[in-house]
Amino acid sequence: DQQVKQNSPSLSVQEGRISILNCDYTNSMFDYFLWYKKYPAEGPTFLISISSIKDKNEDGRFTVFLNKSAKHLSLHIVPSQPGDSAVYFCAAISSGNTGKLIFGQGTTLQVKP
Amino acid sequence: NAGVMQNPRHLVRRRGQEARLRCSPMKGHSHVYWYRQLPEEGLKFMVYLQKENIIDESGMPKERFSAEFPKEGPSILRIQQVVRGDSAAYFCASSRGQETQYFGPGTRLLVL
Numbered sequence: 628d629q630q631v632k633q634n635s636p637s638l639s640v641q642e643g644r645i646s647i648l649n650c651d652y653t654n655s656m657f658d659y660f661l662w663y664k665k666y667p668a669e670g671p672t673f674l675i676s677i678s679s680i681k682d683k684n685e686d687g688r689f690t691v692f693l694n695k696s697a698k699h700l701s702l703h704i705v706p707s708q709p710g711d712s713a714v715y716f717c718a719a720i721s722s723g724n725t726g727k728l729i730f731g732q733g734t735t736l737q738v739k740p
Numbered sequence: 741n742a743g744v745m746q747n748p749r750h751l752v753r754r755r756g757q758e759a760r761l762r763c764s765p766m767k768g769h770s771h772v773y774w775y776r777q778l779p780e781e782g783l784k785f786m787v788y789l790q791k792e793n794i795i796d797e798s799g800m801p802k803e804r805f806s807a808e809f810p811k812e813g814p815s816i817l818r819i820q821q822v823v824r825g826d827s828a829a830y831f832c833a834s835s836r837g838q839e840t841q842y843f844g845p846g847t848r849l850l851v852l
Contacts, residue, residue, distance in 0.1 A: 631782075661840065670744070670831050670843035671783070716782060725796035727773065728833075728841060730782040 630654045631719050633731035641739055646704040648734050650717030653698065657719040661728070662691060662702045665714045674715075675702070707738045742767065744834050744844035745814075752850045759819040759826070761847045765834030772815045773833040773841055774807060783831060789815060822851045 632651045640646045648662075658679040663671035677684040677691045677700070684691050690703045704711055714735050718728040745764040753759050765772050770790055775783040785799040789809035800807065804822075809815040819826055829848050833841035 633782075663843070668845075668848075670746075670845045673840055673842060676840060718783075725788050726771070726835070726839075726841075727785040727788055727796060727799070728775070728783070729785070730775075732782040 631717055631729050631731040633717055633734045635734050637735040639737045640707050642709055643706045646707045646736055648702040648715050650700050650731055651698060652719055656721040656723060658722050659720040660700050661718045663716045665716060671716060709738050709740050712736055712738050744832055744842055746832050746844035746847050748847060749845060750848050753822050754852050755823055756821050759822050759849055761817040761830050763815040763832030763844060766842055769834035769836050771835045772809050774817050775831045777829045824851050827851045
């Protein structure tokens with residue numbers, strides 16, 4: 628029962644181009660979404676979040692879009708840099724729950740110089 | 741301004757031994773979460789604690805696993821009689837309230 632899905636295991640983009648990472652969810656009770664970045668042998672690092680009352684949140688090179696009707700969110704990174712190469716996890720919370728994060732399987736992003 | 745600290749970073753145990761994983765939350769954070777990442781998988785929630793209380797343990801295996809967050813000291817995730825299937829990365833996260841969680845570097849447990 629995978630409530631948060633990242634259907635693309637990997638993505639490769641050229642430096643300077645846009646990276647788009649996608650995430651789908653099934654639970655309509657989710658009301659807060661987060662993106663984490665993870666390097667090998669390290670813990671996830673928080674990147675950006677969005678509340679379900681918004682459809683867009685921007686922070687520097689990172690923008691997250693939320694389409695509630697489609698139960699879909701995406702993370703845009705522009706311009707992509709080689710240092711962005713990592714595994715990206717989408718996560719969701721239901722505030723009616725205890726705040727536990729439900730994670731997707733992750734997408735490995737490779738940014739080529 | 742130290743982040744979430746976990747130790748040890750790596751832990752090797754033989755089958756049947758006990759594993760103790762420690763987590764010190766960020767300063768000012770009273771909410772602690774434990775997650776487990778099996779190879780080639782995403783992180784899975786295990787347990788959520790506040791000081792001296794277990795709030796949600798719905799992700800904890802029913803046997804051999806326990807967690808605590810005492811009034812003083814770090815949170816402890818304890819695995820008794822470890823088996824090979826317990827080999828994974830265990831991550832601790834903390835938050836000030838039920839909002840953004842910040843993760844530690846993880847403990848990589850290898851059961852021989």
